[in-house]
Amino acid sequence: MVKIALIGAAGQIGTPLSLLCKTSDLFDEISLYDLVHVPGIATDLNHIDTRAKVTGYLAEDSGLQKALTGADVVVITAGIARKPGMTRDDLFQTNASIIRDIFTEIAATCPSAMCCVVTNPVNSTLPIAAEALKKAGAFEPTRLFGVTTLDVVRASTFAAHAIGIGSNPKDFKVPVIGGHSGATILPLYSQAQPPVSLSDEVLAGVINRVQFGGDEIVKSKQGAGSATTCMAYAGFRFIQAILKAQNGEPVTEEAYVYLPGISDGKKIAAELGVDYFAVKIELGKTGANKALPIGKISDNETKLLSVAIEELQKNIATALTFMSS
Numbered sequence: 001m002v003k004i005a006l007i008g009a010a011g012q013i014g015t016p017l018s019l020l021c022k023t024s025d026l027f028d029e030i031s032l033y034d035l036v037h038v039p040g041i042a043t044d045l046n047h048i049d050t051r052a053k054v055t056g057y058l059a060e061d062s063g064l065q066k067a068l069t070g071a072d073v074v075v076i077t078a079g080i081a082r083k084p085g086m087t088r089d090d091l092f093q094t095n096a097s098i099i100r101d102i103f104t105e106i107a108a109t110c111p112s113a114m115c116c117v118v119t120n121p122v123n124s125t126l127p128i129a130a131e132a133l134k135k136a137g138a139f140e141p142t143r144l145f146g147v148t149t150l151d152v153v154r155a156s157t158f159a160a161h162a163i164g165i166g167s168n169p170k171d172f173k174v175p176v177i178g179g180h181s182g183a184t185i186l187p188l189y190s191q192a193q194p195p196v197s198l199s200d201e202v203l204a205g206v207i208n209r210v211q212f213g214g215d216e217i218v219k220s221k222q223g224a225g226s227a228t229t230c231m232a233y234a235g236f237r238f239i240q241a242i243l244k245a246q247n248g249e250p251v252t253e254e255a256y257v258y259l260p261g262i263s264d265g266k267k268i269a270a271e272l273g274v275d276y277f278a279v280k281i282e283l284g285k286t287g288a289n290k291a292l293p294i295g296k297i298s299d300n301e302t303k304l305l306s307v308a309i310e311e312l313q314k315n316i317a318t319a320l321t322f323m324s325s
């Protein structure tokens, strides 16, 4: 029996993500939670001929608790999204308390679940989630992930776009480390497999596009929000990785995690001077088995890394201040 709970399922990421989960046939039970619409979305999804039983829960009658009960995996997409002119940090005021309250309930109801945070600003919402779990005595760093898979997806896609006709994004593997906003996102093209051969100028443009890919969508949607379908795709890819690892298949994926709580992560955190950071993670049956070292990076990437760390430290401090107040 595998149960997934999608928190924020009536939103523009949550709904396509629920469709991907239902069509995947990976689940026996899917629970949808949101403030509106989810009973109807569940009925709609239940007409699809896969085995998962979908149930929608609203806030009344302890809906969040019911949605989380027995969940093996929880994905949180709840909260508001960006509008033009906003940064992800502008979402903090609204989304911080939403994440705190959801994780307080997770700690009480399904403390052993694998939890994946999509809600922005991920650089800050993940530390908030960790602090809420800590306060309830339920923090297990190996089971808490900030989803940065969209940055990895963009890094291969935009490299293929720059190379041009005939190149397939799926052929490129580009590690992406750091955080999930602007300059904190650091694609490591020096480690791309196969190597990506672009001029310095074109490569700089590709790196910038990965870092600010979210803004490209916000601008293009002209006030109708931010990334939804590609984020649902990326979130689902991360969920699949977690489930594969639980079934004994070795998987590595980047994720934003609390490094000191993960095997081999303490050393990386000490070297970087930051506790929350996205690196390649070896996933296993019980979540994050090991944080993999960053490895050799180019001089330009070294410069970008120090900018990323400086910004991340601020994002993390904002979260910790919020949780201590």
Ligand code: LMR
Binding pocket: 081, 082, 088, 120, 150, 213, 214, 215, 217, 218, 226, 227, 231
């Ligand atoms: C993205 O990377 O597209 C998402 O985090 C949404 C956003 O606000 O940019």
